[in-house]
Amino acid sequence: MSAVFDSPSFDGHETVSYAHCPETGLKSIIAIHSTALGPAAGGCRMRLYDREDEALTDVLRLSRGMTYKNAMAELPLGGGKAVVIGDPAKDKTDRFLESLGSAVDRLGGQYWIAEDMGIGPEDMAHVARRTRFVAGLTKGRAASGDPSPVTAEGVFRGLKIAVKHKLQRPSVKGLTVAIQGIGHVGYGLARLLHEAGASPVVSDVNEATLKSAVAEFGADVVDPDAIYDVDADVFAPCAAGAILNAGTIPRLKVPVVAGAANNQLDVPQSGELLKQRDILYAPDYVINGGGIINVAAEISGNYEPAWVREKLDRLMQTLDAVFTEAARQNLPPSEVADRIARQRIEEARLRKAG
Numbered sequence: 001m002s003a004v005f006d007s008p009s010f011d012g013h014e015t016v017s018y019a020h021c022p023e024t025g026l027k028s029i030i031a032i033h034s035t036a037l038g039p040a041a042g043g044c045r046m047r048l049y050d051r052e053d054e055a056l057t058d059v060l061r062l063s064r065g066m067t068y069k070n071a072m073a074e075l076p077l078g079g080g081k082a083v084v085i086g087d088p089a090k091d092k093t094d095r096f097l098e099s100l101g102s103a104v105d106r107l108g109g110q111y112w113i114a115e116d117m118g119i120g121p122e123d124m125a126h127v128a129r130r131t132r133f134v135a136g137l138t139k140g141r142a143a144s145g146d147p148s149p150v151t152a153e154g155v156f157r158g159l160k161i162a163v164k165h166k167l168q169r170p171s172v173k174g175l176t177v178a179i180q181g182i183g184h185v186g187y188g189l190a191r192l193l194h195e196a197g198a199s200p201v202v203s204d205v206n207e208a209t210l211k212s213a214v215a216e217f218g219a220d221v222v223d224p225d226a227i228y229d230v231d232a233d234v235f236a237p238c239a240a241g242a243i244l245n246a247g248t249i250p251r252l253k254v255p256v257v258a259g260a261a262n263n264q265l266d267v268p269q270s271g272e273l274l275k276q277r278d279i280l281y282a283p284d285y286v287i288n289g290g291g292i293i294n295v296a297a298e299i300s301g302n303y304e305p306a307w308v309r310e311k312l313d314r315l316m317q318t319l320d321a322v323f324t325e326a327a328r329q330n331l332p333p334s335e336v337a338d339r340i341a342r343q344r345i346e347e348a349r350l351r352k353a354g
């Protein structure tokens with residue numbers, strides 16, 4: 001049995017619920033970190049975990065990240081996340097996804113589910129048969145569809161802000177950007193960079209995706225592990241988490257790290273390590289908040305593109321302010337962002353408590 005309360009990633013979670021359906025084989029964990037700012041919202045990740053405690057750590061870290069992300073994006077939402085233990089290529093039957101919907105519904109609206117790695121908009125349609133607390137749908141009154149294009153746009157704009165601060169350059173034209181993972185977000189980012197005159201160097205474990213990137217953008221390709229050694233202007237992690245750590249940070253040959261992946265720092269102290277190497281790091285849960293803004297518009301019941309745009313503009317101003325404040329106080333931007341997020345959450349908690 002995994003130890004929930006003693007887990008280093010527990011961090012005051014309000015609710016952690018395990019769901020199992022013997023008929024469909026569903027095994028999932030839904031973690032609600034905080035509802036201080038509103039009902040918890042965050043995507044559902046499906047993957048094979050070697051051990052149950054790995055899935056628990058993942059969901060706890062991700063749901064806490066959602067609380068911080070929603071706070072920084074000034075959304076009326078708390079933080080939560082779901083993980084499903086299984087192979088997305090084999091285990092996702094319609095009934096399996098419906099039983100996931102039932103698990104979400106039992107939480108009575110405390111948690112809104114959307115897609116994340118291994119789960120797509122088409123899966124959400126099956127989840128929606130059992131619960132109304134679902135977003136990222138492609139059909140329906142307020143459907144917002146795939147959030148990745150908005151995430152990619154936010155990361156692109158945030159990357160340019162980081163470049164402005166660190167390299168004093170007004171654009172990315174002529175820059176080289178090393179992108180780790182060219183999936184939904186990474187591929188969109190590569191396209192935006194290419195259109196803006198930057199050169200993407202990419203890595204992925206999917207050969208077909210790499211071929212498309214070479215054909216479409218003339219991208220240079222490196223092996224997955226070699227991406228940390230690329231001599232570039234920016235490193236954009238857009239695959240897994242915890243890839244900025246004591247093993248990889250000393251290898252980086254970039255002045256800026258700005259990408260979409262969640263939980264890029266393995267531990268908060270890695271933010272300080274990046275600063276010591278004079279690398280400007282864009283805090284992940286700030287730069288990648290575009291997708292949840294899109295999802296939040298759907299949750300509000302009235303999807304308004306103008307509202308999404310306004311929130312994304314505001315988030316980019318916040319990122320700019322985080323860099324300015326970090327320089328002023330000589331702190332890692334990750335620490336400045338953590339402080340702002342914690343303060344917003346604590347103020348909301350006190351307001352709620354009356």
Ligand code: NAD
Nearest residue numbers: 147148151181182183184185204224238239260261262291
């Ligand atoms: P995705 O699954 O579509 O893409 C991930 C890509 O990374 C895939 O192409 C995969 O083959 C590749 N990959 C896996 N292991 C790799 C490795 N070792 N080296 C290089 N590439 C590898 O996922 P996505 O939706 O693009 O999300 C990417 C990251 O951004 C995730 O961490 C996700 O949590 C985060 N994120 C996504 C969104 C969104 O809107 N989709 C929003 C916020 C954060």
